[in-house]
Every structure is written in C-alpha cells, then in structure tokens.
Amino acid sequence: MSADRPELTYEQAREELVEVVRKLEAGGTSLEESLALWERGEELATTCQHWLDGARERLTKAQTTHEEKPK
Structure with a gap:
C-alpha cells in the first residue's frame, strides 16, 4: 500500500x-x-x-477452530 494513499476497503478498491x-x-x-x-x-x-487472502485465512481459521471443538 502506498504511504500517500489511505487503505481502501475491498468494496472501494473493487x-x-x-x-x-x-x-x-x-x-x-x-x-x-x-x-x-x-x-x-x-x-x-x-x-x-x-x-x-485475509478473508480466506480467517475462514480457514474459523473452520479449524470449529472442527477442533468437542461435540
């Protein structure tokens, strides 16, 4: 990300x-x-x-956490 531009949301960038x-x-x-x-x-x-990529990582982490919990 360029230092002179604020970070955009996904929707703004798209x-x-x-x-x-x-x-x-x-x-x-x-x-x-x-x-x-x-x-x-x-x-x-x-x-x-x-x-x-960040969203995919968060989903993977959430799925892994969910699968590790005992039922």
Missing part, C-alpha cells in the same frame, strides 16, 4: 478497479494516461487480493 477497466476499455486516452490507469489498476487488484 469499485475503483471496475472504473479503471471501463476507462481503459473505452479508449480515447493518451499512452501516458493509459499507463497510469494500468498502474492504478494493478495497485487496486493487489489491494483486492490482499483483502480476499
């Missing part, structure tokens, strides 16, 4: 990523703008993956 993809698909941007959008999209995709 929404912004969708918008970045729309702009790239629509075209009409300069090469420099396209590269900046691509880089931002990569950052947003990494943020989303971070959130998903």
Whole structure:
C-alpha cells in the first residue's frame, strides 16, 4: 500500500478497479494516461487480493477452530 494513499476497503478498491477497466476499455486516452490507469489498476487488484487472502485465512481459521471443538 502506498504511504500517500489511505487503505481502501475491498468494496472501494473493487469499485475503483471496475472504473479503471471501463476507462481503459473505452479508449480515447493518451499512452501516458493509459499507463497510469494500468498502474492504478494493478495497485487496486493487489489491494483486492490482499483483502480476499485475509478473508480466506480467517475462514480457514474459523473452520479449524470449529472442527477442533468437542461435540
């Protein structure tokens, strides 16, 4: 995460990523703008993956804890 940008929620990052993809698909941007959008999209995709990995880890931990409890 960049120090100059606050951490986004998963939903915020996903929404912004969708918008970045729309702009790239629509075209009409300069090469420099396209590269900046691509880089931002990569950052947003990494943020989303971070959130998903964390959620997967929490689910796995919860399932393991639940399975270890005696019935």
